[in-house]
Amino acid sequence: MPELPEVETVRRGLEPVMVGRTIRRVDVRRPDLRWPLPAGLADSLAGREVFALRRRAKYLLIDLSDHHTMVSHLGMSGSWRIESATERPSDPVGASAHYYARGKLDAHDHLVLHLGGADGFVGSVVYNDPRRFGFVLLEETSRVEQLPGLSVLGVEPTAADLSAGYLAEMLGPRRTPLKSALLDQRVIAGLGNIYVCEALWRARLSPRRNASTLKPLANGKPSERVRRLVAAIAAVIEEAIEAGGSSLRDHIRSDGTMGYFQHRFDVYDREGKPCRRPRCGGVVRRLVQSGRSTFYCPVCQR
DNA sequence: AGAATTACCTGGCAGC
DNA sequence: TGCTGCCAGGTAATTC
Numbered sequence: 001m002p003e004l005p006e007v008e009t010v011r012r013g014l015e016p017v018m019v020g021r022t023i024r025r026v027d028v029r030r031p032d033l034r035w036p037l038p039a040g041l042a043d044s045l046a047g048r049e050v051f052a053l054r055r056r057a058k059y060l061l062i063d064l065s066d067h068h069t070m071v072s073h074l075g076m077s078g079s080w081r082i083e084s085a086t087e088r089p090s091d092p093v094g095a096s097a098h099y100y101a102r103g104k105l106d107a108h109d110h111l112v113l114h115l116g117g118a119d120g121f122v123g124s125v126v127y128n129d130p131r132r133f134g135f136v137l138l139e140e141t142s143r144v145e146q147l148p149g150l151s152v153l154g155v156e157p158t159a160a161d162l163s164a165g166y167l168a169e170m171l172g173p174r175r176t177p178l179k180s181a182l183l184d185q186r187v188i189a190g191l192g193n194i195y196v197c198e199a200l201w202r203a204r205l206s207p208r209r210n211a212s213t214l215k216p217l218a219n220g221k222p223s224e225r226v227r228r229l230v231a232a233i234a235a236v237i238e239e240a241i242e243a244g245g246s247s248l249r250d251h252i253r254s255d256g257t258m259g260y261f262q263h264r265f266d267v268y269d270r271e272g273k274p275c276r277r278p279r280c281g282g283v284v285r286r287l288v289q290s291g292r293s294t295f296y297c298p299v300c301q302r
Numbered sequence: 303a304g305a306a307t308t309a310c311c312t313g314g315c316a317g318c
Numbered sequence: 319t320g321c322t323g324c325c326a327g328g329t330a331a332t333t334c
Contacts, residue, residue: 002327034310034329058328076328077312108312131311133328149329176305185329192327248327249314290306293325307333318321 002074004058004157004190005240005261006252010080011055013254014125017082018050018062021121027112029105034075034135037111044138045070045113057153057189061144069141073149075133082254083124111136125254153189159234162188164222167230172215179207180290188233194246194268195236197295201267202232204277206301207294208287239264267295275300 002010026042038044048064055061060080062070072080083103105112111127127136139147154170155161170187171178181187182196191199200207205225214226222230245252245259253259266276267284275282275297282299 006327073328075311076326078328129311130313131326131328133311174304180305194327246327252327291308305334307331309331310329313326315323315325317323 002058002076002078002245002252003192003195004055005195005237005243006245006259007058007060007074007190008055008241009245009259010074010252010254011053011060013082014060014062014080015053017121017123017254018115018125019052020050021115021117022047022049023064023113024116025114027114028110029112030110030132033110033129033132034073035137037136038138041136041138044068050115056145056150057156057185058192059150063141067141069139069144071137071139071144071147071150072127073134073136075129075131075135077131078127078129078134079252080254081126081128081256083126152186154185154187155189157188157190157195157233157237159238162230162234164227164230165216168214168216168222168226171211171226174211176211177207177289178205178209178211178214179294181211182233183290183292190237191233193292193294194265195233195240197268198236198266199229199233200296201301202236203229204300204302205229206298207289207296209302267297270295 023045026045028037028042031037048066048068050062050064052063053060054063058073060072062072064070108128108130109126110129112124114124116122144150155166171181174181179196179200182191183193214223217223240246240261243259243261243264246262247258248262270284271286273284275284277300280297280300282297284295285298287294
């Protein structure tokens with residue numbers, strides 16, 4: 001489920017319920033996630049106030065009092081949901097309502113943060129993760145960027161951070177398929193299988209093309225192809241965030257509603273269907289690259 | 303050293 | 319219906 005747009009959607013959903021509130025109590029129901037939850041996590045978190053929710057690539061960063069940050073990664077199947085809120089917070093960022101009163105826990109609800117506020121708010125946020133590839137860490141705020149996984153990350157895939165010059169320089173030395181290079185978090189941080197497929201389709205570039213063919217031109221400037229690719233990446237990520245992410249097998253928004261970007265996929269999971277590009281006439285094909293499914297149109301993606 | 307493969311886990315679905 | 323095999327948004331360890 002969760003690539004950058006999905007994690008950003010989670011961040012926006014949790015922000016109004018968590019910021020300014022205090023973690024009153026923590027229930028650890030199952031500590032053996034991708035990495036075991038830190039010993040004493042419940043006691044460490046209890047009593048801390050939530051100052052801010054940030055995101056870096058696919059990592060959710062929850063800044064707490066006393067200079068500590070809770071780091072949450074959703075893996076393949078993780079989600080946070082909001083339960084039992086006593087009041088409806090205002091909604092400054094446009095994320096939808098913040099209530100999801102499922103009311104009971106299931107076997108995959110591994111961590112429960114009970115929140116309280118001076119305003120009388122009482123509620124909880126619940127981490128659910130069937131496959132348990134996700135994890136939660138607690139680290140000093142000033143050291144978060146040095147954590148393994150975070151320290152190696154490339155730039156965010158947004159128009160503000162990702163330039164054609166940077167991408168051309170990064171891809172130039174790589175002897176690997178373009179698809180694989182774009183999945184590498186050291187190049188661009190936050191792209192996953194779906195949005196790489198979608199961005200390559202929009203840029204009309206084949207996932208099989210060697211990454212080094214996008215190296216800078218002889219005059220040092222980025223080629224037209226790289227500029228197309230950068231624009232496609234930034235656009236697809238921005239549109240997906242705007243749509244609340246993609247909801248595939250399970251839903252991911254903290255309030256229980258679904259993102260709807262999955263309805264806008266041009267190639268992902270569309271094997272055998274006609275290419276959506278006008279007058280292309282191609283048929284979407286599926287192939288496997290570095291163990292992951294790639295979907296692309298062999299006619300218009302070159 | 304860099305790139306490809308494997309491991310980690312559970313659930314859903316297609317096919318029989 | 320129930321079994322088997324395959325597939326799934328992620329990262330990191332291992333192998334080549």
